[in-house]
Amino acid sequence: MxxxxxxxxxxxxxxxxxxxxxxxxxxxxxxxxxxxxxxxxxxxxxxxxxxxxxxxxxPAPHQVVAELWKSTGGMVIKGKPFSKRSLIFHGWITLSATLAGFVIGTSAGILLAVGIVHNKAMDMSVMPWAIASQTIPILAIAPMIIVVLNSIGVQGLIPKAIISAYLSFFPVVVGMVKGLRSPDHMQLDLLRTYNASGSETFWKLRLPSSMPYLFTSLKIGMAASLVGAIVGELPTGAIRGLGARMLTGSYYGQTIQIWSALFAAAILAATLVGIISLIERRMLKRMGAA
Structure with missing residues (x-):
């Protein structure tokens, strides 16, 4: 209490x-x-x-809640959970792009972090570019990505996933680099004393030490990935997804619809971050770190 x-x-x-x-x-x-x-x-x-x-x-809070229920639970009761008026349908479209982008961005971020930590040339060259990439507003680069990919016939999920990956990879890179470098000199010297190889040092010391940093960055990356998926739906005039739902509401002055889509996105983000937190607690507990 x-x-x-x-x-x-x-x-x-x-x-x-x-x-x-x-x-x-x-x-x-x-x-x-x-x-x-x-x-x-x-x-x-x-x-x-x-x-x-x-x-x-x-809109008042009860109006937003009523709209949320009408477009989720109400649709389930009617037997139309994947109707185009259902937030479950639109949420699934956005979730698909979010997860695809999150997987791409996380994978790229972890690989880059490993390279940066173990290769001084990558540290001097890749890290500054990774930081510089985040100075470009996503609202400016998203239409460019979509137009370029559309010109070569790539549409649908992939452009939104790439935009999501663009936003999610940076926190993973930064967090993972910090985590892989978290072991102190005494720990590294101890492994050298044991004649441990570079790979053994990585798997037995650096990677386990990086887990708390990694999971923290994954939570940020997941939220950023969802933002990227929604932003990716806006410039295309999409008719599916939470971003499209907001866009349609703005066209017709349906502010209650806009707010319900915003809250649906917030609930979706909280759920995804909560799942990562649950995995984090279980994994760190098994590792004896929590």
Missing amino acids: NKLLPILTVVVAIMVVWYAAAVGMNKKWALDQAERAGISLSTGALISDTWSQDRPRL
């Missing part, structure tokens, strides 16, 4: 601010409609109206 109380306090504070902001941002429409109808709204009626508009500037 002591751990839950601070969390609940923050959640309640966010809800209070959110509901108050919804009144402030949506009251102009309510007052304009009342003026046109020649009626006067009481404070209670004004608040009720601002929390129940079909196309509010800022």
Whole structure:
């Protein structure tokens, strides 16, 4: 209970601010409609109206929750979980690109990190380029990647996966390099005393020592990969995926739809990061590190 109380306090504070902001941002429409109808709204009626508009500037929390349920659980009850109006369908499309990009980015990041740690030339050449690559805004490079790949007939999942990999590989590179270099000189000298080879030093010392760093970077990489998948859906005018759902909502002024897609993405990211955390705890426990 002591751990839950601070969390609940923050959640309640966010809800209070959110509901108050919804009144402030949506009251102009309510007052304009009342003026046109020649009626006067009481404070209670004004608040009720601002929390129940079909196309509010800022939807109230219960409107977002209702839309989430309607487009997930409601679709399951109707037997249409993969309908084009279902967030389960759109979430699956985004999840596929996220996981593909995460696997590509993580694999590339780990391989680059190993090369950087064991090869001074790569350390001097590759690492600066890896850092420089992250200075390019993803919103600028995503359309370029999609256009180039479309010109050679590559469409669908692969362009989004490449954009996801672009965002996810960097934290893995940095975290893995830090982890592989975490053993101190005494530990390395001890293995040299035992006449351990470079590969034995890597497998028995460097790699186990890097696990906490790796899992931390994997959590960041997973969240970044999801962002990359959503960003990859925006410039294409896609009709499938959480990014496409947000885009469609912006076209038609469906702010509740936009917010429900945003929350679906946040829930998806939290779930994926939670799975990595679970794997981390079990693996480190087996290694005796936690």
